[in-house]
Structure formats: C-alpha cells, structure tokens
Amino acid sequence: MNVERLHKILIDLNLEMQTDKTITLLTQARDHLQNQINQPTQAAHQTNLVKSITTLNDVLIDSGYNKYSPSWKAIISEISGELLLGIPLKNKIEQIFASNSITPAKALEDIKIILTDLQSFQTAITNTLNGFKVMKIGKEDLDEGQCELGYTIPRKFVQEKLSELKKEINELNFILNNISEAVTGEKQEYKVKTISSSDFLLYIIIGLQVADVLSRATERILNHYKQVLEIKALRNQLKEKGIPSAKTKVIETYANGMMKSEIKKIAKEVINEYYNGTNGRKNELENGLRISFNKIANRIDKGFNVEIRVAPLPETEEEDEITKEQKEKSDLIKSIITSSRNIEFIETDGESILKLPEKIK
Numbered sequence: 001m002n003v004e005r006l007h008k009i010l011i012d013l014n015l016e017m018q019t020d021k022t023i024t025l026l027t028q029a030r031d032h033l034q035n036q037i038n039q040p041t042q043a044a045h046q047t048n049l050v051k052s053i054t055t056l057n058d059v060l061i062d063s064g065y066n067k068y069s070p071s072w073k074a075i076i077s078e079i080s081g082e083l084l085l086g087i088p089l090k091n092k093i094e095q096i097f098a099s100n101s102i103t104p105a106k107a108l109e110d111i112k113i114i115l116t117d118l119q120s121f122q123t124a125i126t127n128t129l130n131g132f133k134v135m136k137i138g139k140e141d142l143d144e145g146q147c148e149l150g151y152t153i154p155r156k157f158v159q160e161k162l163s164e165l166k167k168e169i170n171e172l173n174f175i176l177n178n179i180s181e182a183v184t185g186e187k188q189e190y191k192v193k194t195i196s197s198s199d200f201l202l203y204i205i206i207g208l209q210v211a212d213v214l215s216r217a218t219e220r221i222l223n224h225y226k227q228v229l230e231i232k233a234l235r236n237q238l239k240e241k242g243i244p245s246a247k248t249k250v251i252e253t254y255a256n257g258m259m260k261s262e263i264k265k266i267a268k269e270v271i272n273e274y275y276n277g278t279n280g281r282k283n284e285l286e287n288g289l290r291i292s293f294n295k296i297a298n299r300i301d302k303g304f305n306v307e308i309r310v311a312p313l314p315e316t317e318e319e320d321e322i323t324k325e326q327k328e329k330s331d332l333i334k335s336i337i338t339s340s341r342n343i344e345f346i347e348t349d350g351e352s353i354l355k356l357p358e359k360i361k
Contacts, residue, residue, distance in 0.1 A: 002194050005203075006079075007132050007139040009072055014125045016064045022089070023122060025056040026115050029093075033108050053093070060090035069307040070345035071150050071201060078198075080121055089114070140194065142311035145329060147211040147336060148193060149176075152305035153200040165200060172202070175295055176210060178288040183209045183274040208310070208332040213274075215308045215339040217266050221297050222343060224262045228301070228353065229346065231255040236350040255353050263293040263356070287360050294356035300346065301354040308340040 017023065032049035039045060065086035068076070076085070084092050092114070100107035132139075142148055151172055158164035177187040184207065194203040206214070235251045267289035275282050296306065310333050316322060322330075 002140065002196055003132075004138050004140040005194060005196075006075060007129075007137055008141060009075055010125050010129055010132075011139060012068075013065070013076065014122070014129060017118075017122055017125075020059045020063055022056070022059060022063070022085075023115070023118050025052065025059060026111070026118065028052045029056055030108065030111050030115055033104060033111060037104050037108060053097070056093070057090050060086055063087070067341055069150060069309055069340075070305055070343075071152070071196075071307060074198075074345075083117055083121055084114070142309065144311055145208070145313050145333060147206055147208055147308065147310040149202075149204045149206045149211065149214070150305070150307040150309065151202045151204065153202070154303040155199055157302055157304070158200070168200075169202070171295055172204075175292040176204075176206065176214075178285075178292040179213050179270075180207070180210050182270055182285045182289050183213050208329065208336065209274075211308055211310065212332050212336050212339075213270055214306070215336050215343065217270070217293055218296060218306045218308075219339045219342045220262060220266055221259070221293065221300065222346065224259055225297065225300055225346065228255045228259055229348070231258075232301075232348075232350065232353040235353060239351070252353055252355070256356060259297050259354060260294075260356055263290055263297060266293055291358060291360055295358050298352075298354050298356050298358065301348055301352045303348050305345045307343055307345075308336060310336045310340070312337070 029049065029052040032045055032052050035042070036045040036049055063086040065073075065076075077083075093111070096107050096110045100110070153165065153168050158168055173190065176190060180186065180188045188207065188210075191205045192202060193205055195201070196203075231251060232255065235248050235255075238248050238251075239245070267286050270289055271282055271286045275285060296304075300306070312333060313326075313330055
C-alpha cells in the first residue's frame with residue numbers, strides 16, 4: 001500500500017464523513033430507537049425513528065464513498081476490517097431492522113456496534129492524518145485535468161514470476177498504444193505513477209482521449225461480461241457434476257461469440273469516431289483495437305481489474321469566455337467521470353471461459 005495514496009484517500013474519506021454526517025444521523029437513529037424501547041406506547045418515538053432512518057438512508061445513497069474506485073474501496077476495507085460505508089451500510093441497517101422487527105433490543109445492540117466502529121474509525125483517521133502532517137508525508141494528487149489508469153495484475157496469474165509480470169506489462173503497453181494510435185494518430189510513452197504490491201497494481205498517467213475510449217470500452221465490456229458470468233457459472237456447475245468438457249464446449253462458444261460481437265462493434269465505433277485516414281490503415285487500426293479489447297475482456301475473466309480516475313478542471317465564472325479547446329477538454333473529462341463510475345471490480349470464480357483471439361490472423 002502506497003502511503004501517499006493512503007494519505008489522499010483518508011483526506012477524502014474524512015471530509016466525506018464530516019460532510020454527510022453519517023455518525024450524527026446514526027447517533028440520532030440510535031437514540032430514537034432507545035426511546036422507543038423505553039417508551040413503546042409513545043407513537044412519536046416510532047415516527048422520529050422512521051424519519052431519522054429515512055434521512056440516513058438518503059445520505060448513504062448519495063455518499064461519495066459509492067463513487068470511489070475499486071482500489072480505493074479495497075484499501076479502505078483493508079484498513080478498516082468489516083466496516084461498512086455508503087450503500088453497503090444502508091443495506092446492513094435495513095437488514096438489522098428487518099431481522100429484528102419483533103426484538104428491537106437486538107436491533108439497538110447491532111446499531112450500537114456499528115456506531116462505535118464508525119466513531120473509532122473516524123478517530124483513527126484523524127489521528128493518522130495528524131501523524132502524516134507531523135511526519136511531513138505528502139498526498140498523491142492528480143493535477144487538474146490529469147487522468148490515471150489503475151490496472152491490477154493478480155499475483156496468481158503471473159505466479160509471482162518477474163518474467164510473467166514483465167509480459168503482462170508489455171501487454172498493457174500494447175493495449176494502450178493501439179488505443180492511442182487509433183485516437184491520436186501516434187503511440188505514446190506512458191509514465192508509471194505508482195506501483196502497489198498486494199496484487200500488482202499499476203497506476204499510469206494516460207491522456208484524456210485514450211482514457212475516454214478505454215473507459216467507455218471497459219464499461220461496455222463489463223456490462224456484457226455480467227451476462228457471460230452467468231453462463232460461466234452454469235458451465236462450471238455442469239463440469240462439477242461430471243459433464244464432459246466436449247459437452248460444455250457449445251456453452252463456451254456461445255459466451256465467446258457474445259463478447260466477440262460486442263467488441264467488434266466497440267472497435268468499429270471508435271475508428272469511425274476518430275480516424276480520418278486511408279481505408280487500409282483504418283482496417284489495420286480497427287483490428288488492433290479489437291485485439292486490445294479482446295485482451296482486456298480475457299483478463300477481466302481472469303481477475304484483472306481496470307479503473308480510471310481523472311481530476312476535474314476548476315470551476316469557471318459564468319462571464320469567463322471558454323475556448324473550443326477548453327470545452328473539448330471539459331467534455332472529455334465529464335465523459336470519463338461518467339463512464340468510469342460504472343466500472344466496477346467483478347469477482348470471478350472458477351475456470352475462465354473467455355478465450356478471445358489475441359493475435360491478428
């Protein structure tokens with residue numbers, strides 16, 4: 001875990017917890033529940049409890065935590081244990097009240113535990129941030145309009161071998177260069193910002209156009225993969241029941257055909273949007289994109305993760321004149337933010353099913 005990245009996450013999370021007032025609202029809900037238990041005939045206590053839970057739920061649904069990237073959430077989970085925030089906390093509270101509608105005392109006990117854990121965690125965040133300040137540890141920020149790709153390579157996939165890790169980094173470079181050449185007309189040299197080692201997680205600075213295409217493509221691949229995942233689970237269940245591989249082959253072919261068809265559409269749309277050159281070169285770039293997106297889909301099926309983070313531009317005054325270049329940059333950033341929020345890490349169990357071609361025939 002990178003300490004400067006942790007510093008940045010804790011600053012954001014501390015501000016979020018102070019702004020949304022989750023602890024204050026949960027404290028109010030606890031008190032109203034306690035009052036209801038002490039005075040069950042007083043209808044006002046039930047009314048106050050319902051209002052406080054409704055307000056808390058609205059806050060948790062709108063919590064900035066829900067928009068954090070998968071790696072940020074993983075880091076928060078690693079340092080907080082079983083602590084829940086945002087929508088997962090809302091779901092847990094709803095579960096507590098649904099399971100203990102007849103025994104509110106048990107619900108109160110569970111709410112108190114959550115509240116105590118949240119209070120302890122916020123105190124720990126405050127103390128840690130103070131410690132970082134004393135030790136003059138910086139925080140990892142992106143510059144305005146700067147974009148970062150987070151790419152997770154599972155340790156088990158490369159078997160912790162340096163040669164295999166090197167191959168996968170080369171594959172990532174291949175993917176990024178194909179996208180870059182298609183949308184900007186040239187390949188790029190990418191700067192590694194950070195490497196984390198729980199899994200091999202690379203943070204790489206990429207341009208906005210490349211980020212926009214990669215983000216939108218990954219969003220669509222993941223949406224399609226959710227359907228493939230159901231097919232994969234069925235295939236694996238059949239194999240566990242002793243069905244021969246030859247009999248499940250048709251299922252695998254169907255799943256790969258679904259993804260192959262979607263990726264072909266994505267590659268064609270990207271080329272039509274960005275490329276204005278000769279047809280021969282257009283076909284070559286389209287094939288390169290298709291292979292790159294195949295590589296992404298195959299790796300998502302094997303537990304890889306892609307995430308994209310971009311720093312917004314500063315707000316402009318209404319009377320300020322915005323140039324065409326600034327408008328295009330602003331639109332790209334908005335597009336990246338929108339699509340990147342829909343990119344989520346998907347747990348993949350069992351033998352992989354996607355075997356999309358990774359070389360141009």
